[in-house]
Amino acid sequence: MNLIELNKIAVAMAAPGKGILAADESSGTIKKRFDSIGVESTEDNRRDYREMLFRTDEAMRESISGVILFDETIRQNAADGTPLVQLIKDAGSIPGIKVDKGAKDLAGAPGEKVTEGLDGLRERLNEYYELGARFAKWRAVIDINGADIPSGYCIATNVHALARYAALCQEANIVPIVEPEVLMDGDHDIDRCYDVTEFTLKSLFDELYAQDVALEGTVLKPNMVISGKKSENRAGVSEVAEKTVRCFRAAVPAALPSIVFLSGGQSDEEATAHLNAMNAEYADKMPWALSFSYGRALQAAPLQAWSGKPENVAAAQAAFAHRAKMNGLATTGEWSDGLEKAA
Numbered sequence: 001m002n003l004i005e006l007n008k009i010a011v012a013m014a015a016p017g018k019g020i021l022a023a024d025e026s027s028g029t030i031k032k033r034f035d036s037i038g039v040e041s042t043e044d045n046r047r048d049y050r051e052m053l054f055r056t057d058e059a060m061r062e063s064i065s066g067v068i069l070f071d072e073t074i075r076q077n078a079a080d081g082t083p084l085v086q087l088i089k090d091a092g093s094i095p096g097i098k099v100d101k102g103a104k105d106l107a108g109a110p111g112e113k114v115t116e117g118l119d120g121l122r123e124r125l126n127e128y129y130e131l132g133a134r135f136a137k138w139r140a141v142i143d144i145n146g147a148d149i150p151s152g153y154c155i156a157t158n159v160h161a162l163a164r165y166a167a168l169c170q171e172a173n174i175v176p177i178v179e180p181e182v183l184m185d186g187d188h189d190i191d192r193c194y195d196v197t198e199f200t201l202k203s204l205f206d207e208l209y210a211q212d213v214a215l216e217g218t219v220l221k222p223n224m225v226i227s228g229k230k231s232e233n234r235a236g237v238s239e240v241a242e243k244t245v246r247c248f249r250a251a252v253p254a255a256l257p258s259i260v261f262l263s264g265g266q267s268d269e270e271a272t273a274h275l276n277a278m279n280a281e282y283a284d285k286m287p288w289a290l291s292f293s294y295g296r297a298l299q300a301a302p303l304q305a306w307s308g309k310p311e312n313v314a315a316a317q318a319a320f321a322h323r324a325k326m327n328g329l330a331t332t333g334e335w336s337d338g339l340e341k342a343a
């Protein structure tokens with residue numbers, strides 16, 4: 001493990017003004033996204049869509065530090081034969097790869113999941129490094145929408161797997177993004193999300209320590225502390241910012257360089273406003289850089305604008321560039337509602 005190199009990458013992933021594009025939808029998820037715009041999920045369509053994003057020069061150069069890819073995409077070429085990984089590198093951005101095999105039913109725990117993918121991971125990581133990946137992602141899913149969940153068993157098995165994955169990544173000189181996502185599905189209030197997120201993060205960092213993972217070469221991808229989607233009184237922007245920062249200060253060690261949020265089903269503007277408020281109001285209270293690793297909150301607008309039609313490429317790229325720019329501004333607390341509307 002070259003910790004100096006890993007640390008450089010982990011820092012670059014949340015450089016001021018920049019964050020990550022999560023474009024690693026599995027075959028099932030990208031099909032759902034394409035279904036929503038009436039486009040068939042063929043290999044060529046997936047390539048065309050992602051190539052369009054990676055060729056959005058302004059966004060990629062100015063606001064996107066890295067791109068998380070799916071196994072198919074890291075091996076794919078653009079229409080003109082250039083490897084998609086090369087397009088990303090040419091724009092000064094870092095290629096990354098989703099390496100988990102998805103969340104599966106957790107035995108003996110109805111309604112709960114554990115993420116699989118450890119078998120053969122060492123060999124896959126070595127191959128991904130050769131293909132150009134310098135960071136990886138593994139997502140654990142913690143559902144809190146139900147009686148008696150999450151169980152301690154669900155959290156313990158998921159953080160154990162996250163730490164095993166992270167240790168293997170570092171051995172392969174790949175920065176692990178550890179993603180323990182507490183879902184926002186349900187009608188719970190923000191304090192319930194706070195409690196489960198704090199417990200999950202503390203359990204995760206205990207396990208990373210136990211398995212000798214170097215935090216200096218690790219990136220955390222968490223949920224924000226936020227009300228459930230169906231909560232009757234959803235907390236406002238300043239409460240989300242205050243409680244998220246308070247929770248992380250209690251649970252996330254200062255040795256970790258970078259935190260990049262998932263968007264998790266927030267609206268585009270919510271995801272931007274929350275990140276902005278944290279950086280605008282609490283920058284001097286946080287030892288880590290706070291940025292984004294959004295999937296839906298970066299892609300919903302361009303996906304809709306594109307709708308599978310070549311004549312819409314420019315409009316879709318403009319939509320992507322706008323969201324990337326707004327989120328880039330949020331990493332330094334410089335976003336405002338006025339800038340959002342002025343575009």
Ligand code: 13P
Nearest residue numbers: 022262263264294295296
């Ligand atoms: P969302 O931002 O759409 O939640 O996706 C981010 C991600 O990569 C989830 O693993």
